[in-house]
Amino acid sequence: EVQLVESGGGLVQPGGSLRLSCTASGFTFSTYWMTWVRQAPGKGLEWVANIKEDGSERYYVDSVEGRFTISRDNAKNSLYLQMNSLRAEDTAVYYCARDLYGSGSWYFDLWGRGTLVTVSS
Amino acid sequence: SYEVTQPPSVSVSPGQTASITCSGDKLGDKYVSWYQQKPGQSPVLVIYQDNKRPSGIPERFSGSNSGNTATLTISGTQAMDEADYYCQAWDSRVVFGGGTKLTVL
Numbered sequence: 148e149v150q151l152v153e154s155g156g157g158l159v160q161p162g163g164s165l166r167l168s169c170t171a172s173g174f175t176f177s178t179y180w181m182t183w184v185r186q187a188p189g190k191g192l193e194w195v196a197n198i199k200e201d202g203s204e205r206y207y208v209d210s211v212e213g214r215f216t217i218s219r220d221n222a223k224n225s226l227y228l229q230m231n232s233l234r235a236e237d238t239a240v241y242y243c244a245r246d247l248y249g250s251g252s253w254y255f256d257l258w259g260r261g262t263l264v265t266v267s268s
Numbered sequence: 269s270y271e272v273t274q275p276p277s278v279s280v281s282p283g284q285t286a287s288i289t290c291s292g293d294k295l296g297d298k299y300v301s302w303y304q305q306k307p308g309q310s311p312v313l314v315i316y317q318d319n320k321r322p323s324g325i326p327e328r329f330s331g332s333n334s335g336n337t338a339t340l341t342i343s344g345t346q347a348m349d350e351a352d353y354y355c356q357a358w359d360s361r362v363v364f365g366g367g368t369k370l371t372v373l
Contacts, residue, residue: 255356
C-alpha cells in the first residue's frame, strides 16, 4: 500500500527540541521531493519545508529558517524534521507529503495522517 | 512573498453548483492545485495543474484559472462534499490559501 506514516510528535516545552519522522512505503521514495506541511489548531495549511530527492536542496518557510532542519534517509525510506528552539506558535499537526512537480507546477498527491506537536509549559 | 486569498466560507444547496475562488496577483500565470480536507482527516488532492483530476476524484470536481482568479467548481454538490478546501500555488515557494469552509445545506 502506498502510504506515509508520521511519528515523533508530542508535548514539548518552549525552547525545546523534537524530531519528527515520516516513513514511506509502496513507492520509490528516493525519486520524489518530499515536504512537511503543518496545520495549527483550527487554522489552515502552512508549507514548512521541502527537500530534493537526493537531499542536495532544502527550502524552508521564513518562520522556521535556522530552527528547523529537514533531512532524509533514502535507504530507510524516511523523511525527518528536526525542530529546535520551539515556540508556542509551532504547535500544529505536522503532515509529510509527497511532491509532484513539472512545467511550473508543484503539488502534493500523497499525505500522511499527521503527528501533533504541542509546545507548552 | 506571494499570497493567495480565499473566501472563508461558501454555502450551497444539495444538487446545486458550488464555486470556490482563489485570488492572487497574475494567478492565471501559475498552476493552481486544490485540496479537500474533512474534519479530523488529512488533505486530499482534488485538482492539480488548474483543471486536472487525480484518479478516483469524481467528475463533479473541476477547476479553472485565468487572470487573477482560480476557481474550484463542484457540480451537483453532495452532502459528502462538505469540507474545507484549500488552493495552492507555487512561486519559488509553495503557498496555500487560507481555506474555504464549504457548507452543504
